[in-house]
Amino acid sequence: MQHSSSRQTDELAVSTTLQGGEYTISDIKGSSNNSYNYHAKTSDGTSVAIKEFFLRDMCRREGNNIQIPAKADAKIFNSLVKTFLRDATFLTSLDSEHLASVLDLFEENGTAYMVKSIPEGELLADLIVDPSRKFTPKQITSIANDLARSLVEVHGFGMLHRDITPSNIMITKDGSAVLLPDFGTFREDRSNASRVVSSVLQSAQHYAPFELTFDDARQGDGSDIYCVAAVVYHLITGEPPAASLDRVAAVAANDPDPYVPLEGSHKKFDDRFLKAMDMSMELFYDSRVHSATELMFIMSKDIDFDETRRMKRDVGKRSTPLTHQGIFIRVKNLLLRR
Amino acid sequence: MVWKPSFMRTASVDRLTPVDALPIGTRVGDEHEITGYLGSGGFGYTYLARRFDGHHVALKECFPFEFCRRNGLDVGLKAHDLADDFEMIRDGFQQEAAILAEFEHENIVAGGLLITAFNTVYIEMDQVHGKPLIDHLSSWFKRPSRQQTKQIGRDVLDALETIHAKGYLHKDISPDNIIINQQGVPILIDFGSAAPFGENSDDDPMLVVKIGYSPQEFYRAGAKVGQASDLYQLAATLRHCITGQRPVESVARLHARAQGRPDPLTALGRKKSKHSAFFGSIDDSMAVLIDDRIATAKQWLKTLKDI
Incomplete structure (x- = not known):
């Protein structure tokens, strides 16, 4: 029924790559009401945290792409992706020891991704x-x-x-x-x-x-x-x-x-x-x-x-x-x- | 047609596109075969099914979109850490079936048989021919008359009296959970929030509220609830029939009261009319604090019969 029949959940699988190979998912961390969270390795071997914007009550996964069955939802989702990107852009410009920093921000698979350093603690x-x-x-x-x-x-x-x-x-x-x-x-x-x-x-x-x-x-x-x-x-x-x-x-x-x-x-x-x-x-x-x-x-x-x-x-x-x-x-x- | 508003974020009509619904012809359990698709809500799809004795029934599938995806015909999880959430909702479905099976009432949908299949559960119910009350409220010329509204009130109160006598609260009376059948009789269809009340009632793991209809005590874990909580929801539903608008959210009224501001919900019974006694009883059941309301369904029903 599904494009990828081996997939059992809507999370991206381990070893999926993003940004043309820059990030390789190494671990699936957990979900929140607006995201799936992963750990990944960059091309030079650094570990980072990646947050994928995913609204579970609207989105499905088809292959690696996000699919939104309801047309009206698609509109809402797109505007929320923009809000997500806007807020994250603000965060990239912040550089404070008391705020976890955002390293990268990109769109792929029909949604947005935020790359953060893995805060130690x-x-x-x-x-x-x-x-x-x-x-x-x-x-x-x-x-x-x-x-x-x-x-x-x-x-x-x-x-x-x-x-x-x-x-x-x-x-x-x-x-x-x-x-x-x-x-x-x-x-x-x-x-x-x-x-x-x-x-x-x-x-x-x-x-x-x-x-x-x-x-x-x-x-x-x-x-x-x-x-x-x-x-x-x-x-x-x-x-x-x-x-x-x-x-x-x-x-x-x-x-x-x-x-x-x-x-x-x-x-x-x-x-x-x-x-x-x-x-x-x-x-x-x-x-x-x-x-x-x-x-x-x-x-x-x-x-x-x-x-x-x-x-x-x-x-x-x-x-x-x-x-x-x-x-x-x-x-x-x-x-x-x- | 069985209909439920969507779960959390949006109520878009074309969510009804049954992307993940079971295909027609699927056998569910030993006795049912899917023959059609009736609708969807946040907690899943509702199908039309033929039982092997030839009867057509509605089958409500536990498939909360927020937590589930389809793996083949089976229900799977959207993310690996959502098993507990799904299980909680599935347990709720089983409770709903058990409660529904206890009632035999003209204004309560018959059903309650629980079927386990495809890693989830299904509730068998009679198919109700008609439209949900909410569909009658979209424009003024479709809205029920004052007399009809009063009759809806009486019928639902009668059902509530039965429900309360068995020790349950319905907890989700709203215009989308009442179907007006082809004879014009209101039928309560959804018992997904129903729960026993009295002692030990405040350990409900999930608070489900419907904005505009739920009284403020439903928003607070451990708050005192009672028959008057269901009456608030019925009053809000009747008020919607009269004004054509969803009432102001109860917690906003609570906030205003705490700050000493006037109630953002204006009383219906203030204007003199031949319905002012009926309207006044709606106001009385919609008091912000539970102790200020009409206390029992029986009491309100008695007032309505006198009017």
């Missing part, structure tokens, strides 16, 4: 469930700073990550955090009537603010900041924070917010740092820390916390965000000093 998702791996307050603070710094870069390009969870964060050997570029751009189309929230997504709901999962209209830098703070919250307390939807439901029913604040209850941490996390996990977007630079600013030890609150209040009052620029410059200086 362990996924935070694996470490977080391992009881023998304890993070010290110093390590946690430094992870928070690394993540905030990668957000400064991503947001600086006008992009949102939208899918920051422990499965998208790599901890390298020296303990620093690297954000993996699996951007949540390809979220399901909201025009459809039906959808499944699997158990995997349910656990992701603990890290995502309400507006990322349900209310597309009001997303912004603060949405990613919530996710980062939620991951850090998990590291501090050993449990993920209450899911944002449960928090919304409680507040709607006039019950107390099930979120347990960090401030004042973790003696080993600087209270300023804990308060910064609490402020980053404000339930409603408008009351939340609204930029990565602000997050870095209020986490920092060098700065008087109450002063930043005053400054933030002043920003709200003024029509031109002069103070905001002030914050930005000060944080930049801080970064340079490090």
